[in-house]
Amino acid sequence: MGLSPPAEHPGRADGAVNGAEPEGAMVAVRDLTKRFSAGRRDGVLAVDSVSFEVAAGASLGVVGESGSGKSTLARCLLHLIEPTSGEAIIDGVALRGLAPRHLRRQRRQLQLVPQDSHAALDPRMSVRQIVEEPLVVHGERNASVRLAAVEEMLDLVGLEDSLVARRPAALSGGQRQRVSIARSLILKPRLVVLDEPVSALDVCVQAQIVNLLKSLQRTLGTTYVVILHDLALARYLCDDVAVMHRGRIVEHRPAASIIEDACHPYTRSLIDAIP
Ligand SMILES: Nc1ncnc2c1ncn2[C@@H]1O[C@H](COP(=O)(O)OP(=O)(O)OP(=O)(O)O)[C@@H](O)[C@H]1O
Numbered sequence: 260m261g262l263s264p265p266a267e268h269p270g271r272a273d274g275a276v277n278g279a280e281p282e283g284a285m286v287a288v289r290d291l292t293k294r295f296s297a298g299r300r301d302g303v304l305a306v307d308s309v310s311f312e313v314a315a316g317a318s319l320g321v322v323g324e325s326g327s328g329k330s331t332l333a334r335c336l337l338h339l340i341e342p343t344s345g346e347a348i349i350d351g352v353a354l355r356g357l358a359p360r361h362l363r364r365q366r367r368q369l370q371l372v373p374q375d376s377h378a379a380l381d382p383r384m385s386v387r388q389i390v391e392e393p394l395v396v397h398g399e400r401n402a403s404v405r406l407a408a409v410e411e412m413l414d415l416v417g418l419e420d421s422l423v424a425r426r427p428a429a430l431s432g433g434q435r436q437r438v439s440i441a442r443s444l445i446l447k448p449r450l451v452v453l454d455e456p457v458s459a460l461d462v463c464v465q466a467q468i469v470n471l472l473k474s475l476q477r478t479l480g481t482t483y484v485v486i487l488h489d490l491a492l493a494r495y496l497c498d499d500v501a502v503m504h505r506g507r508i509v510e511h512r513p514a515a516s517i518i519e520d521a522c523h524p525y526t527r528s529l530i531d532a533i534p
């Protein structure tokens with residue numbers, strides 16, 4: 260299995276195509292809202308009428324303080340949790356109400372690198388098993404095809420062959436993050452959502468991982484939604500930056516002009532915090 264750029268519209272669920280999104284949008288989110296314990300007075304409005312678009316092959320950075328709703332947005336976007344209202348259209352397919360069979364097919368194209376990927380990696384599995392697992396789950400029966408894909412992927416993310424038999428506990432933070440990235444890319448998804456891929460790493464390793472993500476995007480043409488704490492990193496890695504504050508997107512601009520043009524006070528405070 261080679262790692263050529265993904266095909267045009269693999270996995271598109273028949274009959275679910277929504278032609279309304281602008282051409283080229285890989286992600287179109289409209290009024291996405293998530294209220295935990297909906298209907299209860301003490302419910303939490305974690306994501307509040309969020310709308311944005313990400314063009315195919317582009318990257319959106321989502322920045323905001325802890326508790327602003329970033330991880331909830333990531334999970335709603337991929338329908339890993341059901342939004343309370345609004346919709347996410349991915350590659351022209353509205354995920355809401357998709358039959359499980361179609362959703363499964365669509366999932367192959369959508370991957371989440373979860374926050375705290377250390378905890379998300381099964382401690383009993385080897386690096387090879389972790390990276391290979393999505394291929395197994397999605398029915399690749401040929402072991403030598405799987406092995407070739409794993410080797411190619413590990414090479415692409417810069418992990419040495421000698422690490423394939425190791426368990427996550429025997430890896431550095433940076434190596435674990437590379438394993439998570441390899442696992443998320445092995446199915447050659449069209450969209451990868453990365454939830455704080457570098458926040459647990461020291462500055463030097465952060466730079467390595469961010470540069471790796473950039474070069475992988477160039478090689479594979481993947482669309483990214485990347486959640487980050489750091490506006491400067493988002494600006495460096497992404498084409499567009501959205502700033503989230505208390506469940507809402509308060510600013511959304513091209514990365515190149517966010518510093519000059521930002522007008523929301525919360526964005527200004529993030530800019531002032533850049534060393
Ligand atoms: N399962 C849940 N049930 C109830 N409330 C939740 C649940 N998950 C998240 N929340 C609440 O929703 C809000 C947003 O949480 P979320 O995890 O999306 O924030 P975040 O921006 O990712 O924060 P961090 O930067 O710390 O990861 C918080 O107030 C949180 O307490």
Ligand SMILES: [Mg+2]
Pocket residue numbers: 329330331374454
């Ligand atoms: Mg989070």
